[in-house]
Amino acid sequence: MSAAISLSPDVLAKYEPVIGLEVHVQLLTVTKAFCGCANKFGSAPNTNICPVCLGLPGALPVLNAKAVEFATLAALALHCKVRERSIFARKNYFYPDLPKGYQISQYDKPLAEHGWIEVPTADGHTKRIGITRLHMEEDAGKSLHEGFADSATRTYLDLNRCGTPLVEIVSEPDIRTPEEAFEYLTRLKEILLYTGVSDCNMEEGSLRCDANVSVRPKGQEKFGTKVEVKNVNSFRFIRAALEYEIERQIEVIESGGSVVQETRLWNSNEGRTYSMRSKEQAHDYRYFPEPDLPPLIVSAKVLEETEKRLPELPEARRARMIAEYELTAQDAQTLTASREFADRFESAAKTAKSPRRVANVLLSEVGGRLKALGLEPEQSPVSMTGIVLAADLLDEDKISSRQMKQLMDIAFEKGEDFGIVYEREKPQQITDASALEKLIDEAIAAHPKQVEQYRAGKKTMAGFFLGQVMRASKGQANPVLLNELVVKKLEG
Ligand SMILES: [Zn+2]
Numbered sequence: 001m002s003a004a005i006s007l008s009p010d011v012l013a014k015y016e017p018v019i020g021l022e023v024h025v026q027l028l029t030v031t032k033a034f035c036g037c038a039n040k041f042g043s044a045p046n047t048n049i050c051p052v053c054l055g056l057p058g059a060l061p062v063l064n065a066k067a068v069e070f071a072t073l074a075a076l077a078l079h080c081k082v083r084e085r086s087i088f089a090r091k092n093y094f095y096p097d098l099p100k101g102y103q104i105s106q107y108d109k110p111l112a113e114h115g116w117i118e119v120p121t122a123d124g125h126t127k128r129i130g131i132t133r134l135h136m137e138e139d140a141g142k143s144l145h146e147g148f149a150d151s152a153t154r155t156y157l158d159l160n161r162c163g164t165p166l167v168e169i170v171s172e173p174d175i176r177t178p179e180e181a182f183e184y185l186t187r188l189k190e191i192l193l194y195t196g197v198s199d200c201n202m203e204e205g206s207l208r209c210d211a212n213v214s215v216r217p218k219g220q221e222k223f224g225t226k227v228e229v230k231n232v233n234s235f236r237f238i239r240a241a242l243e244y245e246i247e248r249q250i251e252v253i254e255s256g257g258s259v260v261q262e263t264r265l266w267n268s269n270e271g272r273t274y275s276m277r278s279k280e281q282a283h284d285y286r287y288f289p290e291p292d293l294p295p296l297i298v299s300a301k302v303l304e305e306t307e308k309r310l311p312e313l314p315e316a317r318r319a320r321m322i323a324e325y326e327l328t329a330q331d332a333q334t335l336t337a338s339r340e341f342a343d344r345f346e347s348a349a350k351t352a353k354s355p356r357r358v359a360n361v362l363l364s365e366v367g368g369r370l371k372a373l374g375l376e377p378e379q380s381p382v383s384m385t386g387i388v389l390a391a392d393l394l395d396e397d398k399i400s401s402r403q404m405k406q407l408m409d410i411a412f413e414k415g416e417d418f419g420i421v422y423e424r425e426k427p428q429q430i431t432d433a434s435a436l437e438k439l440i441d442e443a444i445a446a447h448p449k450q451v452e453q454y455r456a457g458k459k460t461m462a463g464f465f466l467g468q469v470m471r472a473s474k475g476q477a478n479p480v481l482l483n484e485l486v487v488k489k490l491e492g
Helices: 009-013 065-077 178-195 235-254 300-308 314-325 329-335 339-349 355-373 384-395 401-414 418-425 433-446 448-455 461-472 479-491
Strands: 015-026 088-092 102-106 112-120 126-138 142-144 156-158 165-171 207-217 227-232 262-267 272-278
Touching: 009 015, 009 235, 015 178, 015 235, 065 112, 065 126, 065 165, 065 178, 065 300, 102 126, 112 178, 126 178, 178 207, 178 235, 178 314, 207 235, 227 235, 227 272, 235 262, 235 272, 314 329, 314 339, 314 355, 329 339, 329 355, 339 355, 339 384, 355 384, 355 401, 384 401, 384 418, 401 418, 433 448, 433 461, 433 479, 448 461, 448 479, 461 479
Parallel strands: 227 262
Antiparallel strands: 015 165, 015 207, 088 102, 112 126, 126 165, 142 156, 207 227, 262 272
């Protein structure tokens, strides 16, 4: 939640926010960017380090080929143009968690440029957000300010993260709302997960986002003064931080002041940003080409081979699944949220009579129950096989949807798979026409008004009677037969 700044909607509507995002993504390589140390989260502090990542005198970096491959894959997935020859540069600054005194990064000749991501807009269209550049660099270590008995007076250093391979992805200032920023990040994360180059785990810091934000009066071409917001460590907070910062800047302008160019830190506990350093204190990184590394060459042949290894990306996959399985856009979105989930759905759906039905059972019945119980998908007692079975039984009218729901309830209650519950419970179906006719007659007798409406042309009333009789049969009526008999009786 953002702290309260109260500006009227009329005032807010006079301004247009301009947002650009810088995202740092850790690559999922086994070893670090320039040495053989393990690239692993959660090891004991200062155990994955060596002279190279500590920058000890005389140590020389050797570029990790897998990191280049991952960075190139990410660049291609983001529609970037990959430079054949890019240059590593030293970004110089002093900070305790950077023992080398510089980060190896890329500066004026980055690995890739001119990409884009498409995001859905509020009015149901899509908008293309440009990607200025994607470059490779290494991460710094971590300063630990809390968690120790003497944390009040000391800061501890864990240098395990030094030299972790990163890509930094910089967007164009094309984003106009916090919602668009959220969508951009969601798509970006999805694409990176699909390509398998990062786990994008924000809690562990494998995906980190800084935002540049300014506001300008609507209709004005020139950008306002931009503020950099750092330390935003969840997608939810990005939205809140941007909302807060946009309102803060508008308030400054509205009260006759001017926005100061500065870096601000987001404080999620208080829901506001704080000034960290002004432009005067901004770093001059004194970039220069890294003398210990040759230019990075990505040949046309390597590029072509990398391109072949690109998986089907989320957007394309959604479009295909909508066409192939007659899914709704919303269902396709949910099913493709992760590549693993989409793979599991597709391989299961192929064995079923109706993939669409499988999607329904998976999302509404199983997904709905998981959500209500606060469970993760991997905690579901009902397997994909169970879901396919439920869908097929429905398709063949061997169970009614009410019975299916009852079986699902039991499955979740007892922590058993759907197949086990079905075999044990074997719900009965009433397929005896005369038994069903008796129930229909009772329903018709009890609801003369609805019968009248039906006969006056309101054919949807048949559904009302179906529901009545299904309930009376405790969900055991065979749906096909019931439907047939209800219509016959009402018409009669
Ligand atoms: Zn090392």
